[in-house]
Amino acid sequence: MTTDMNADSYVTADGRTIGPVVMDLKNITLRFGGVVAIKDISFNIREGEIRAIIGPNGAGKSSMLNVISGFYKPQEGEVWFRGSKRPQMRPYQVAQQGLARTFQNIALFDGMTVLDNIMTGRLNKMNANLLQQAIWKGKAEKEELENREACEKVIDFLEIQHIRKTPVGRLPYGLKKRVELARALAAEPSLLLLDEPMAGMNVEEKEDMSRFILDMNDEFGTTIALIEHDMGVVMDLSDRVVVMDYGKKIGDGTPDEVRNNQDVIDAYLGVSHD
Amino acid sequence: MPEQLLFAMEVTLNGLMAGVLYALVALGFVLIFKASGIFNFAQGMLVVFAAMTLVGVQTGQIPFAHLINTIFGTKIHHFGWTVPTILAIIVAGAAMVLVAWIIEKYILQHLIGQPDIILFMATIGMWYFMHGFAPLMWGSEVMKLDVGLAQGINETIDTTTYNWFGYGFFIDNLDIVAAIVAALLVAALVLFSQYTKQGRALRAVADDHSAALSVGISLRFIWVLVWSIAGFVALVAGIMWGSKSGVQISLAEVALKALPVLMLGGFTSIPGAIIGGLIIGVGEQLFEFAIGPLVGGATQAWFAYVLALVFLIFRPQGLFGEKIIERV
Numbered sequence: 001m002t003t004d005m006n007a008d009s010y011v012t013a014d015g016r017t018i019g020p021v022v023m024d025l026k027n028i029t030l031r032f033g034g035v036v037a038i039k040d041i042s043f044n045i046r047e048g049e050i051r052a053i054i055g056p057n058g059a060g061k062s063s064m065l066n067v068i069s070g071f072y073k074p075q076e077g078e079v080w081f082r083g084s085k086r087p088q089m090r091p092y093q094v095a096q097q098g099l100a101r102t103f104q105n106i107a108l109f110d111g112m113t114v115l116d117n118i119m120t121g122r123l124n125k126m127n128a129n130l131l132q133q134a135i136w137k138g139k140a141e142k143e144e145l146e147n148r149e150a151c152e153k154v155i156d157f158l159e160i161q162h163i164r165k166t167p168v169g170r171l172p173y174g175l176k177k178r179v180e181l182a183r184a185l186a187a188e189p190s191l192l193l194l195d196e197p198m199a200g201m202n203v204e205e206k207e208d209m210s211r212f213i214l215d216m217n218d219e220f221g222t223t224i225a226l227i228e229h230d231m232g233v234v235m236d237l238s239d240r241v242v243v244m245d246y247g248k249k250i251g252d253g254t255p256d257e258v259r260n261n262q263d264v265i266d267a268y269l270g271v272s273h274d
Numbered sequence: 275m276p277e278q279l280l281f282a283m284e285v286t287l288n289g290l291m292a293g294v295l296y297a298l299v300a301l302g303f304v305l306i307f308k309a310s311g312i313f314n315f316a317q318g319m320l321v322v323f324a325a326m327t328l329v330g331v332q333t334g335q336i337p338f339a340h341l342i343n344t345i346f347g348t349k350i351h352h353f354g355w356t357v358p359t360i361l362a363i364i365v366a367g368a369a370m371v372l373v374a375w376i377i378e379k380y381i382l383q384h385l386i387g388q389p390d391i392i393l394f395m396a397t398i399g400m401w402y403f404m405h406g407f408a409p410l411m412w413g414s415e416v417m418k419l420d421v422g423l424a425q426g427i428n429e430t431i432d433t434t435t436y437n438w439f440g441y442g443f444f445i446d447n448l449d450i451v452a453a454i455v456a457a458l459l460v461a462a463l464v465l466f467s468q469y470t471k472q473g474r475a476l477r478a479v480a481d482d483h484s485a486a487l488s489v490g491i492s493l494r495f496i497w498v499l500v501w502s503i504a505g506f507v508a509l510v511a512g513i514m515w516g517s518k519s520g521v522q523i524s525l526a527e528v529a530l531k532a533l534p535v536l537m538l539g540g541f542t543s544i545p546g547a548i549i550g551g552l553i554i555g556v557g558e559q560l561f562e563f564a565i566g567p568l569v570g571g572a573t574q575a576w577f578a579y580v581l582a583l584v585f586l587i588f589r590p591q592g593l594f595g596e597k598i599i600e601r602v
Contacts, residue, residue, distance in 0.1 A: 069488065095490030107485035109478050120478045124490045126471045133470040187489065 012239065019047030021080075022191055022223055023068065028077035030063055037063040038074065039247040045191065050217050051225045052234045055244035056267060061227045062104060064244070065193050068225070069101045070094035082190070096124050100189035102180045104196045104227075110169035114179050117168055118154060121186030122147040154186045157219075158212060174205040178212070185216060192216075194226035198233060206230070210237055231268070235259065243267070277441065284443045285563045286556050291449030293555020294456045295518070298511040300532040300539065300547040301459070302504045307541045309480045309500040310382075312393045316400035318529020320373070320505055323408045325512030325521040327369045329417040332362035337411045359421045363509070370505030371498075378498045386493075401526075409523060419516035423451050452514045459510055460548060463503070476500060534582035540595025549593065554578045 009019045023045040030038040038060045045051045053061045066072040068079070070091040079086045081097065089097075100121070109117050125147055128140035155161055158178055163171060168179055177197065184192055197213065198206045210233055216222045228234045234241060235255040243251035243258055245267040251258045258264055299321060306314045314320075330337065334353040343349060357365070381396055424447035436442035467473035478486045479496045487493065512521070515528055531554070539550025558577040566573045585592065 071484075071487070090492070091487040092490045092492045095488055101488050103484060103488070107482050107488065109481035109485060111481050112477060116474065116477075120474055120486075120489050120491075123471055123475055123478075128471070133472075183489065 016048060016218065018049045018239065021045070022047045022082060023225070024080035025064075025068070026078040026080065028064070028067055028074045028079070030060075030067060030072055030074045036247050038067065040077075041244070041247075041249045042077075043242045043249065043252055045223060045225050046240075047223050048217070048221050049223060049239040050213065050237055051223075052238035052241045053225065053227045053244060054229070054231065054234050054241060055250075058246075059244040060247040061244055062195055063247075065101070065195050065225070065227060068191075069099055069193055095187070098187075098190040099193065100184035100187040100191075101193035102177075102184050102195055102197060104199060106173075106176050106180055108168045108176060108180055108183070111167065113165050113167055114160060114171075114182075115151065115155070115164045117179055118151045118182045118186045119147065121183040122150060124187065125150075150188075151186050154182050157215070158182045158185070174201055177201070177205075177209070181209075181212065185220075185222070188220075190223065192222050192224045194224060196227050196229065198228060198230060206233060213237060280439055280441045282560065282563065284445075285559045287443060287445060288449070289556035289559030290552055291445065291453060291555070292559065293552035294449070294453045294548075295511070295514055295551075296528075296531050296535050296554055297548045297551025298452070298456055298459075298507065298514060299528055300535040300551055301463075301544065302507045302511065303529075303532055303536055304539075304541065304544055304547045305463075305500055305504045305507065308544075309476055310393075310497060311390055312382075312397065313390075313541070314504070315394065315397040316404060317504065317508065317532070318526035319401050319404040319408070320370070320508035321512045321515065321529065322521065322523055322526045323373070323404055323512075324366055324370055324505065324509035325419060325516040325525065326408050326412040326417065328362055328366040328421075328509065328513065329419050329516070329521055330412040331365045332357050332359060332421075333417075335412060340413060341410060363421070363513075366509055367506055370509055371502045374501030374505050375498050377501055378494060382497060383494070405523060405526070414523065417516075417521040419513065419521050421513055421517065423448055423513075423517050425517070448514070448517055455510060455514065456548070459507065460544060463544060472496075472499060531578060534578040536592070537582040537585050538592055540592030542596055543592070543594035546592055546594030554581065557581060 009017055011017050021044045025044065026042050028038055028041050029036070041060075041064065053064060055061050063072060067074050070089050070093065073088065081099075086094075086097075095101075109120065112120075126143050128143050132138060132140040155164060158181065160175065160178055160182060163175060163179075168176060171179065181194070181197065184194075194213070198209050201209065213224060213226070214237065217224055226234075226238070228237075238255060240253060241251070241255055241258045242249060243261070243264045245263075250263040250267055251261040253261075299317065302317045302320065303314060306312055306317070329335075334355045334357060336342070336350050336353055339351045343351075377400065381400070382393070385393055385396060426447055428445045428447045428450060431445045432442040467477055475486070475491045476496055476499065478489070478491055479493060483493065486496075511528075512525075515525055519525070535547060535550040535554050537550075538553055539546030539548070558574045561577045562571070562573045
């Protein structure tokens, strides 16, 4: 049986259900002064899938992620989220809509413990007002406990129990990356953006991280869009891949389709000019 | 016990009490610096403005009375009522929140992403603006601030120490009240920042702006919040200093004493502000007591600054400041 990937929903070979489009980017163009970072790019992200954005250095991948998460405002194009056009928003509003992200150069709260860092991921789930919090009864107490529990689940899941109370600033690089992922996951995002989750990791750490990403997607059904350099990793992980080069989209499809795309091969291996 | 030692003990105690007052002012600086990296030069003016507003509201003064009189030729000055102290404090607190909101909306909002020195210059501008605005609003006479705090010598301590040592210590009741209020204030701030949602968000913003945005924290809200808290701390400091020495524009200069306190304690540490304040308070009293007579006195005018200079040379981040790590 062949799967029709254009249907409203379909089931992948490994039995996961891919739903309708969550995030739809239409003709995005982003300029910094005279430099065009992204040129007329369109693609979508579907519910439950792992979507990769790849491309050589300077292709505009991170810029794309920053557009999705509201850190950059594109000059042209539309961002559609869950079936409606997203108005101009500040990054924190985008986050409140249910988008979580990690950063290429790790943005954690170094002075806080791992647990506190992860708890910040749940700030938007807390509604008790200042007075209730001051009295620390009823709603505030209940909320704190519930959120704490949710965080503990994430901590268990990402296997970082042993460092719960450690200030993040003291952790080695690989663990910091994992804590950042935990904070994003704690928000129970409807779309999770990962900016080079495996950059600078050794083989073992990369394998761990790949496993976490797959499990996250499998167990919680988290929709994930990620940027990655390591082609091997991307091909194993993702359902669909967008390839960017010099701000343009040069390929979009399943890993196999992308692998055999001549433009992609040229961009990655170079092309001889004769 | 030798008399000199008893004197020294009394001086130390009084120094601790004076240090608390320095610490109260320094606290306002630390809060803003921690959350936004801005060194708020205008903190001293916030103290004065808060105190003036409190007295003005309490005594039923009409704001901008001089201005109105000059323009319209009227002769108004008071509403003719007095406001209960508690209510006046609440109104003054609300005024400080309003000031915080205005500062965020009309100044900081337009300077996001600018270098720190620009923001620092902006706060110097605020200092000068308020230097003119506060007297315009409330007049330039020395105002008497009385919120019913105990003042004068504490008889209990005087008698007790007299019975023990044969020498009664002079401790001002107001200083004791100030110490208690400062302790409560610090406890409240610590609880707030450790155990509430907003406190956690505040610490997050202090640590990393991008990361804070990515978890859905509004920077604007946090900045208004932190300036409001700094305004509230300024109000508390204003009440204490105002009760001690009256309210007038030159009170803003107590903020200058907060500078050496910050250099000692570190610009980013709340406990640092308190310990720094106490060290400066005790240090300058003891120095005046021991060395003052030898050099002709008035060492209080410079001791704190020289101590800060020494610290700058040997430990520039202060006692509790974050360690400065230089990557090569």
